[in-house]
Amino acid sequence: MSARTGKLVYLTEPESVEIREYEVPSPKAGALVTEVERANVCGSELHIWRGHHPEVRNGALGHEVLCRVSELGEGVETDYAGEPIAGGDLIAPVYYITCQRCSSCLAGEFHLCQNAYEHWSKSPEEAPHFHGTFATHYYVHPNQYFYKVPEGLDPAIAAAANCALSQVMFGLDETGIEYGDTVVVQGAGGLGLNAIAVANERGAETIVVEGVDERIGRAREFGVDHVVDFREHETVDERAERVRELTDGIGADVGVEVAGIPDAFAEGISLLRDGGRYLEMGNVNPGHTTAFDPGALTRKSIDITSVVRYDPWYLHKALSFLAENAEDYPYDRLIDAEFALTDVEEALARSADRTVTRATLCPDQ
Numbered sequence: 044m045s046a047r048t049g050k051l052v053y054l055t056e057p058e059s060v061e062i063r064e065y066e067v068p069s070p071k072a073g074a075l076v077t078e079v080e081r082a083n084v085c086g087s088e089l090h091i092w093r094g095h096h097p098e099v100r101n102g103a104l105g106h107e108v109l110c111r112v113s114e115l116g117e118g119v120e121t122d123y124a125g126e127p128i129a130g131g132d133l134i135a136p137v138y139y140i141t142c143q144r145c146s147s148c149l150a151g152e153f154h155l156c157q158n159a160y161e162h163w164s165k166s167p168e169e170a171p172h173f174h175g176t177f178a179t180h181y182y183v184h185p186n187q188y189f190y191k192v193p194e195g196l197d198p199a200i201a202a203a204a205n206c207a208l209s210q211v212m213f214g215l216d217e218t219g220i221e222y223g224d225t226v227v228v229q230g231a232g233g234l235g236l237n238a239i240a241v242a243n244e245r246g247a248e249t250i251v252v253e254g255v256d257e258r259i260g261r262a263r264e265f266g267v268d269h270v271v272d273f274r275e276h277e278t279v280d281e282r283a284e285r286v287r288e289l290t291d292g293i294g295a296d297v298g299v300e301v302a303g304i305p306d307a308f309a310e311g312i313s314l315l316r317d318g319g320r321y322l323e324m325g326n327v328n329p330g331h332t333t334a335f336d337p338g339a340l341t342r343k344s345i346d347i348t349s350v351v352r353y354d355p356w357y358l359h360k361a362l363s364f365l366a367e368n369a370e371d372y373p374y375d376r377l378i379d380a381e382f383a384l385t386d387v388e389e390a391l392a393r394s395a396d397r398t399v400t401r402a403t404l405c406p407d408q
Contacts, residue, residue: 050406051178052104052387053167057094060104060387065172070116073185077110077134081202082176083378084394084402086232086303087327091164092391095328102164103175104387105404106138109192109202110181123188124359133198135205135362136181136189137355139163143186154213154352162187177387179406188355193366200374202403203233204361210324211237211301212360213353215245218322220297222246227286227295227314228267230302230325231258233377233401238299239265240372241364247297250289252282252314261400264373283313294319301325305333312340323349378403 049067052060070076085107092104112132122128141148145157162184165174171182183189192201211234220226226242228235231253239249243266251262254273262270269289276282287294294316300307303325311321312335340347365374380399382390383406390402 049173049178049180050384051167051173051175051180052384054092054101054104056101058092060092060391062385062387063167065167067173067180068171068182070114070119070182071185072117073119074116075112075119075134075183075189076114076173077136077181077183078113079176079178079181079404079406080109080111080133080198081381081403081405082109082178083107083202083206084390084404085206086234086325087206088177089391089395090328093395101166103167103173103178104164105175105177106163107203107206108136108138108176108181109198110134110136110176110183113180116185122191123356124190126191128191133192133201134183134189135192135201135358136183136187137205137209137358138176139352139355140184140186141188141355152354154350154354159352177384177404179384188358190359190362193362196362196366196369197375199378199403200365200369201362203237203374203377203401204365205358207233208237208241208361208364209353209357210234210350211241212364213357214299214322214324214348214350215241217350218297218299218320218348220245220247224248224296225250225290226297226299227252227271227311228299228301229307229311229314230300231255231262231267232301234301234325235299236261236265236377238301239267240368242297242299244364244368250286250295252302255397257400261373261377264376266372279310279313282310286314290316293317296320298322299324303327305331309333309335312336312343312345315343315345317343318345319343320346320348323347327351377401381405 139159142158147155227250298311
């Protein structure tokens with residue numbers, strides 16, 4: 044590979060990828076060219092790889108990333124928090140853009156920008172080629188928020204900020220977690236563990252519903268107060284009863300669905316108290332349905348919040364959260380498998396069959 048070319052992972056069709064090589068472009072005004080330090084395998088990547096995403100069928104893969112600035116475009120002097128930026132700095136970029144002109148942006152709902160994916164997951168044949176983060180390089184466009192990584196924050200930890208943690212913090216803020224709330228989290232994957240940590244720091248009591256030993260162990264390491272093991276409590280009624288036992292007979296104040304299973308949504312309603320709040324965040328693929336009782340939802344007056352993406356400044360909040368709290372939680376062990384870029388198929392397969400909790404690609408391996 045020459046000094047001015049880089050490699051990337053291209054999804055040609057579901058569960059089929061190729062490694063391709065392209066010339067590394069120079070950045071246009073307002074843009075940056077970066078070198079990828081590490082890119083994590085997020086659950087969304089698995090949806091795309093399997094062909095379940097409603098819009099993406101092929102293109103450059105990857106979005107959760109930590110980058111090192113290699114070239115600054117004209118006019119780029121600071122990150123989006125006003126911190127001076129220079130070549131060699133580590134940054135975390137938001138994986139989508141905010142056009143600031145569409146109806147959602149004009150309404151202040153930047154997380155719903157109608158043009159958010161203008162540059163994401165495109166064919167690598169289209170310049171500037173490096174549209175995804177499963178690559179040696181990544182192109183950060185104008186109107187694409189990015190933030191400098193705080194000094195002293197472990198790069199392996201910082202890489203997860205621009206998707207999982209930012210998403211969780213935004214969702215919990217939208218739902219409104221208060222000190223003393225009881226929060227039941229459905230699923231102890233990457234999103235679930237982050238939800239536990241954030242809820243802990245907000246002064247909530249946490250319950251996780253999970254049935255995989257390794258994930259339960261991780262949830263305990265992240266300080267969850269109670270575990271409802273669905274191998275012991277096999278039915279919805281049994282799990283709901285167990286949650287009531289843990290909450291003085293009334294149910295949880297807040298539910299967080301991050302299992303990504305449609306049936307979990309229907310179950311979540313039964314885990315909450317009357318007047319509870321429910322955050323739906325794990326089911327992101329339209330067309331996968333489940334039966335639920337709308338009358339029960341109404342009678343309990345459950346307030347449902349669903350979120351996709353996050354307002355881009357939440358990435359700065361997430362990096363600050365990690366800088367302040369990373370030593371209190373085993374974030375350094377959240378990534379439990381590292382792969383070379385050329386081993387991306389193994390990384391995806393092992394993430395899909397859950398033999399690893401969180402995989403990362405290191406292009407320089």
